[in-house]
Amino acid sequence: MNQAIRGKTAIVGIGTAGVGEAKGFSAMELLGQASLQAIADAGLQLQDIDGIFAATSSHAFPTLSVAEYLGIKPSYVDGTNIGGSSFEMHLLQATLALEAGLCNAALVCYGSNQRTAGGRLVSMSEPQWHEAFYKPRHPITSYSLAASRHMHQYGTTREMLGEVAVSARQWANLNPEAFARGPLTLDDVMASRMVSDPLSSADCCLVTDGGAACVLVRADRARDLQRKPAYFLGAAGAQWHRSVVAMPDLTVTAASESGPRAMEMAGVSHADIDLVMLYDAFTINTILFLEDLGFCPKGEGGRFVQGGHIAPGGGLAVNTNGGGLSCVHPGMYGLFLIIEAVRQIRGEAGARQLKKADIALLHGNGGTLSSQVTAFLGSENAL
């Protein structure tokens, strides 16, 4: 695998806005605030941005809307929309564009007001005609089907799923930005309202508002800027289906392809990884991705998370911000994985700061387990 772009770009600025609730603000206003914060964090000016990478759940032409709103005439744009995994892919696209000289400062950005605008998951995703007869309630129907199959095939239990939610909450309790904080026990999870068997409300991600953005430049320039760079080490996407009906095996996601390809590009092995950021739209996601990314054998994900193994103080640092389950989930969560990884790599994660955070795995998920994108970021020590 080509390692030609490993370490060639870095994230030099990050920003968030309206994480949790932002009553009265539009999706674009939150995106705009987060973008300004990321640009200022990088020590750059708005007019320095000449590459825009964007996806939202409310803009048909996101790069056009963002460029107009910010007043930028970009030399390069990419609006790839593969759901929540879009932003991990944007890291790869931005790196390619920067390396090719198509732009010099790339803004990756997102915004959503889905919580205060309606309190429901906003999606532009069209119904699949062959499914519509049966009134699936996506995304949860698809993830519940996958969970049902995993339980059937591997003996995974609701308690194991619940452990994922409890671990996420324990991390969130160390994160002042997290929206859902406070005690959450396994008993609480087991007693929560069933939404779509076997997933209860505690197995589902939050519905929040929130904007996020990051700025990438080429590595040589990154070293001259004010923040400690978080270097791009590698990324790979794998897309196997659109509708869950076409997913060959509901217990195996395309992360089993994206993960190895990204690891090869980044030149890292599992023992090198300090932080694992997994897109936890539902508790089953964390279990599937731990397996498919090779942290445990297929089918063992449920047992892997037991006993607080992915909670603070556990064997593997997973979703240290509290994840989509307890920190933030405005519909497309992928950019928030990046934000947390950069904070950890910089050493700015406060009470939840890892002792060593040189290499972070970020895994984005989109659609109904449809798109899987794995990316790696690292500190100077990782180069």
Added chain:
Amino acid sequence: MSEVLATAAAALGPQEQYLEFLSQGRFMLQRSLSSGRYVFYPRVLIPGTGETDLVWEEAQGTGTIYAITVNRARTGSHNVALIDLDEGPRMMSRIEGRETAPIGSRVKARIIEEEGVAMVVFDVIEEVAA
């Protein structure tokens, strides 16, 4: 029995033809004459290999529950299942007459009309232990 498309039906794409068959009370699947492979949902090709020599065949109607969930809402609950048809393809459907059924149970298709729309649903014919 395989059935080459009637002239009138051939003016429609596979999706509309499938729905047309359903409205006539027939559950039909596409099969490639050269490779013998079936495809569902109906398309203009066999995905991945691209065969276009597709004919419609009456589905056997038998299959196995691959995955199942019960969507629970204040307005009522309904199950959503993935069924592996004996011909090979997988489809989304619903198990009729009960809240849910164990994965692995054998099921048989029938066509019902709901809100004026013809659709395939399944009944359990052989239940396995959960």
